[in-house]
Amino acid sequence: MKVITDLLKGFINRSGFYIFSTTILSRILSFIASWIALQLLDHSELGVILLAFNIISFIIPIGGLGLHQSLIRYGAQLIDDKEKNDLFVYVLKRGIVVSIVLIVVLIIVSYFINFSFPNTQYYLVILSFSIIPFFLFEIVKIQFRLRFENRMYALLELSYNILFVAGVLVLTTVFKEDGYVLAIIVVPLITSLLFIKKLNINFKNNNKLSFTNLIFWKYGFFASLSNVVTQLLFVIDILLIGYLLNDPKMVTNYKYITLIPFSLLFLPNVFITTDFVEFTQRINDKKYIKRYIKGYLYFFVMISVIIISIFSILSKWLLLIFDEKLVQFNNIFLVLTLGVTGILIFRGLFGNLLSSIGKAHINYYIASIALILNILSNFYLIPHYGILGAAITSSVLMWLTGLFSLLFFYKFYYLEN
Known part of the structure; x- marks a missing residue:
């Protein structure tokens, strides 16, 4: 179909292929860094470090009180590069103080x-x-996206992951656990400083733009909170399985069963990373937005059908890669795959479109209600159906959150605009 062709053509023209390739390579490099740490460090001590960093990982999205989220949404609506640079300086200075x-x-x-x-x-x-x-690191990446320099964004992301592998190898070898922790802190800083000079920004500017008001701050705060709650949705199953079943083996089984289905979520992320600035800048062009939505939906419905078809045939073989004992859970694998397609088709797109029209707080409310429903549902389903109950809950909520994102976007964009 022509709408799919136009979608992919625009994606490629905006250097989407570079972002796609970088995402794949970054995942491989991240795995290598984790493997190196596993070989060089005491496993118990590494576990403590990972536990501490997991806690920090939930706080990182609200670093700067979410001003990086405000930067990309409001920056995308600016045409003049000088104004984009002024906004970057404003976000940088205030964000560091808040952090x-x-x-x-x-x-x-x-x-x-x-x-x-x-x-x-x-x-x-x-x-x-x-x-x-x-x-x-995040705001430097965003600034390249705002300038439609997606190749530089991809290079920045790849450079970070290469430096992280090198940093983990060298610093962990020399300083053991402290070296690994140091690599986590220092590498994003070094990468940012190497690339920030390419932005050619005058950091002495103190020009405050008219829209940097309470609404500007509120948007970033709710957008970042939405990301935190969404992260919780992906880990709450593991926590509840451990608590309700009191069986570490079931926790491990579920963790590995989810690896492949959840890894598919990078697909919509690649498109949104490539196209968010473009469709936010043109958000008032309803004809363009309608065509983009149509092309996106057709493409990801097609992708979802292909994924479900392939996984229906190969699910047992895919689980066999991890452990033959996991093959018995292939029905859970398929339930989760079906749920993930709800994010591929609806949530990934309409959640970000809501952010584009300044309704990030709606994403937060949807995710928060989903989190509450997840907990309530799992307290019933997990004791009765085991990890299948957790998979059913997650899959249903993946679809419901996507559909509600669609409905709210339609309400605010078409009915109230």
């Missing part, structure tokens, strides 16, 4: 938490300083 406050609060709170494992607080305190490097 410092966040780090101080996190460190203070950590002293009142009774951690189960030794050294957890030590690593948590040190890793809290990664909030600023990751905030800087």
Whole structure:
């Protein structure tokens, strides 16, 4: 169909293939870095570091109070590069100050938490300083996207992952656990500093744009909160399985069963990363947005049908890659795959379109309600159906959140605009 051809042509013209390739390579490099750490560090101590970093990972999205989210949404609506640069400087300066406050609060709170494992607080305190490097890294990436320099964005992402592998190898070899923690903090900072000079921004500017008001800050805050709650949706199943079944083997089984279906979520992310600035800049062009939606839906319905067809045939073989004992759970694998297609088709697109029209808080409300429903449903389904119950809950909610994103976008964009 022509709408699919136009979608893919626009994707390629905006250097989408570079982002796609970089995403694949980055996942491979991330795996290599994890493997190196596993070989060089004591597994128990590494587990404590990963636990501490998982906690920080939920806080990183709200680094700078989500100002990076405001940067990409409001920056995409600016035409003049000077205004985009002024907005970048505003976000950078305020974001770092807010991040410092966040780090101080996190460190203070950590002293009142009774951690189960030794050294957890030590690593948590040190890793809290990664909030600023990751905030800087994120806004530099966003600025390249705002300039439609997706190749530079891809190069930045790839450079980070290459440097991270090198950093983990060298620093972990020399300083062991502290070296691994240091690599997590230092690599995004070094990468950002190497690329930020390519933006040619005058950091002495203190020009405040008219829209950098409470609404601007509120948008970023809710957009970042939405990301945090969405992350929780992907880990709550694991936590509830462990709590309700009290069987570590079932936790492990479910974790590995979800690996392949959840890995498919990079597909809509690649398209949105490539196209978000474009369709946000043209959000008032309803003819363009309608055509983009049509092409996106047709393409991902087709992709979803292909995925379900292939996985229906090969599910047992795919699970056999991890462990022959997982083959018995192929029905759960297929249920999760079906659920993921709901995100591929609806949530990935309409959640971001809601952000484009300034309704990031709606995404937060949808994700929060889904999280509550997930907990309530799993408290019934997991005891009765085991990990199949968790898979059913997640799959249904993946579709429901996507459909509600569609309905709210239609309401705000077509009925109320």
